[in-house]
Amino acid sequence: MRSARDTFLHYLSDNLPGLTINFVHRDATNPNNSKPQINAVNVLFFTDLLSPHVSRMQSSIDVLYNDELQAVDAAQQVVALLQAAAMTPELDYTNPASPVATGTNIYWNPFTITFKTVSSDVYFHYSCTLAISHHNR
Amino acid sequence: MPSGRVNSFIAKVNRILSTTNGFDRKVYLRTTTSTGGDPLLGRYGTVTINDVLLTPQPFVERLGRERIPGGHTNAQTYLVGSSMKVGDDYSVLVSSSMVSLTQLQNPQCQLVFKDANGNVEVLTVHDFETVALDGSDIAYQVYCRSGQIT
Numbered sequence: 694m695r696s697a698r699d700t701f702l703h704y705l706s707d708n709l710p711g712l713t714i715n716f717v718h719r720d721a722t723n724p725n726n727s728k729p730q731i732n733a734v735n736v737l738f739f740t741d742l743l744s745p746h747v748s749r750m751q752s753s754i755d756v757l758y759n760d761e762l763q764a765v766d767a768a769q770q771v772v773a774l775l776q777a778a779a780m781t782p783e784l785d786y787t788n789p790a791s792p793v794a795t796g797t798n799i800y801w802n803p804f805t806i807t808f809k810t811v812s813s814d815v816y817f818h819y820s821c822t823l824a825i826s827h828h829n830r
Numbered sequence: 831m832p833s834g835r836v837n838s839f840i841a842k843v844n845r846i847l848s849t850t851n852g853f854d855r856k857v858y859l860r861t862t863t864s865t866g867g868d869p870l871l872g873r874y875g876t877v878t879i880n881d882v883l884l885t886p887q888p889f890v891e892r893l894g895r896e897r898i899p900g901g902h903t904n905a906q907t908y909l910v911g912s913s914m915k916v917g918d919d920y921s922v923l924v925s926s927s928m929v930s931l932t933q934l935q936n937p938q939c940q941l942v943f944k945d946a947n948g949n950v951e952v953l954t955v956h957d958f959e960t961v962a963l964d965g966s967d968i969a970y971q972v973y974c975r976s977g978q979i980t
Binding site for chain 2: 698699702703706714716718720721722723724725726727728786789
């Protein structure tokens with residue numbers, strides 16, 4: 694599960710250099726990491742469907758910007774990346790400086806990427822749910 | 831630059847806070863820094879925690895069941911080892927000389943309660959109200975929520 698999450702986060706971060714990717718999660722070291730970040734692409738993992746064959750984790754990609762049009766542009770970049778390829782090699786980031794290939798991929802359906810507006814008075818919020826398949830170990 | 835009147839008020843707030851402290855634990859301001867690792871993944875290298883005792887100690891009030899309209903409460907009860915702990919919302923009154931606005935807004939800063947037995951409760955700031963005079967902050971009413979109890 695951890696490798697799949699790390700791989701997806703780095704896939705976004707490494708291939709979208711103009712955007713800030715923020716991993717929203719409960720963090721004992723930095724408790725404020727559970728808060729979403731504005732002017733960033735926030736990623737949250739919320740369901741793991743585990744199987745000895747193909748597992749699936751549900752992720753939420755939340756684009757939060759002060760300006761709606763900047764959010765749309767950022768979402769466009771995310772979509773373009775996710776539709777350019779349907780998979781990426783899964784890496785083990787136990788040693789973040791030297792990720793190791795696990796021999797499998799993580800993959801998703803590039804044809805069903807839907808962003809919906811979530812109402813907020815403070816920022817423009819564009820949200821997408823993406824199922825990511827992987828071979829759990 | 832705060833006016834003389836502002837500094838006088840801040841000193842008054844500090845004097846009052848130093849005489850009203852009835853909280854059963856000491857309050858610290860924690861700053862967490864990390865180097866190395868991969869913060870994007872939540873994999874940290876070297877983590878340094880620096881807890882500074884607030885002086886004077888702030889006025890702390892647990893919001894609990896009675897304070898929130900409708901009797902609603904955010905308290906959560908769970909076990910830590912063999913002890914039952916209660917995580918809840920707190921209101922903490924600090925002067926601007928004890929905690930700065932920059933610190934309140936710093937995601938790496940949290941308030942920490944420590945008791946005489948070494949138990950630690952880490953709180954995250956969720957809201958704060960400012961008391962200002964002559965354009966300068968005198969005090970902050972900080973609303974924070976229990977995030978971690980050990």
